[in-house]
Amino acid sequence: MINKVVKNADVAIADIKDGQTLMLGGFGLCGIPENCINALVSKGVKELTCISNNAGVDDFGIGLMLKTRQVKKMISSYVGENAEFERQLLSGELEVELIPQGTLATRCMAAGYGMPAIFTPAGVGTEVAEGKEVRNFNGKEYLLEYAFDADFAIVKAWKGDASGNLIFRSTSRNFNPIMAMAGKITIAEVEELVEVGELDPDQIHTPGVFVHRIFQGEHYEKRIEQRTVRPKS
């Protein structure tokens, strides 16, 4: 067994430097690495490029790193829930690259699968296509999109073991498994760190080979962005 366990988020992110590129898992506030985000805010590392589907909300998730102006550039598909983000973007303080969600996912996947690029029809004929190679396959046009190149991937899982095997829960899976595969160094924070051997090999979503550091996070808030319910009748 190769032991990947580190003590906590501060240790896990200790060598992240100014100007580096980070992937952060999650969709909205669902399945985000809360502990590592807090640690990044405490560390104060800056000029970061963050690849994440969304940018959090004003006072939670990546929104916390925007407030402290630690992010130089965001690469996301949708940022509608964050007023501070929109303000920094419209005023030119923050660089942003908005890309289609499937393109974002597949550029992560390509990196994790060791492929330099992919072709996708998303964005053909739109401003997303500007400056990109277009190739025709079987009468349909596709854009050449490159695999992401991230220094670190930071993901959140439900359960993990010391060798880095991960299991995600429900829709908090989202971008986490593909980002876990894509980082040069992958940090996983988990709700429950279990003994090696406890996880059923058939149920593992991310094999430990992709994970370099793992720790059990604490005080998960798991904030709900849109609480929608139906009455008990």
Place this chain on the structure above:
Amino acid sequence: MAFSKEEIAKRIAKEIKDGYYVNLGIGIPTLVANYIPTGINVVLQSENGLLGMGPFPFEGEEDPDLINAGKQTITTLPGSSIFDSAMSFGMIRAQKIDLTILGAMEVSENGDIANWKIPGKMVKGMGGAMDLVASAKNIIVAMQHVNKAGESKLLPACTLPLTGVKCIKKIVTELAVLDVLPEGGFKLLERAPGVSVEEIRKATAGKLYADDDVPEMVID
């Protein structure tokens, strides 16, 4: 009488067939889930990684790990499955999803759609919309016929940044059901009860083709 949002959703729900896998966008499309005809089997896809989206949870049973693409708390159903974002867009790109229903700011008479950006004002992003419109074989746009300023959203050409080109074939608004013709132009198929062809023509900036006798929309 122009249709309400709920009535637009009801009319669109009639397009859903037994055995369909359907992706519903945010806004009016989300309401369509409430009106899926009984007695047919339909599976709703949420592009954040769920097939078999169920209704909102009962109060007190919300699970922060279980949301839809609109970030709303939802439930699963017997037979639901969960997957990562790459697989989610894999099934979209490979056309495993039979029907996509989404909102729009503008649709042009050649089937272009704009729904993700108003330069200088609104920069929320395209989310999964560009992937969906680029790959879906069957897309229905659900939207208001005119914007808040009273300007037509059915145009000769889109003025806003595009989401996709030549991809929209059907539109349902509070006034009408229209097809986008392969050679260009909107073909009026149905009108809301009591709404005249002339009223629809006035609200449509793009080319509108209408037969002499256009039936009224039926929702029940």
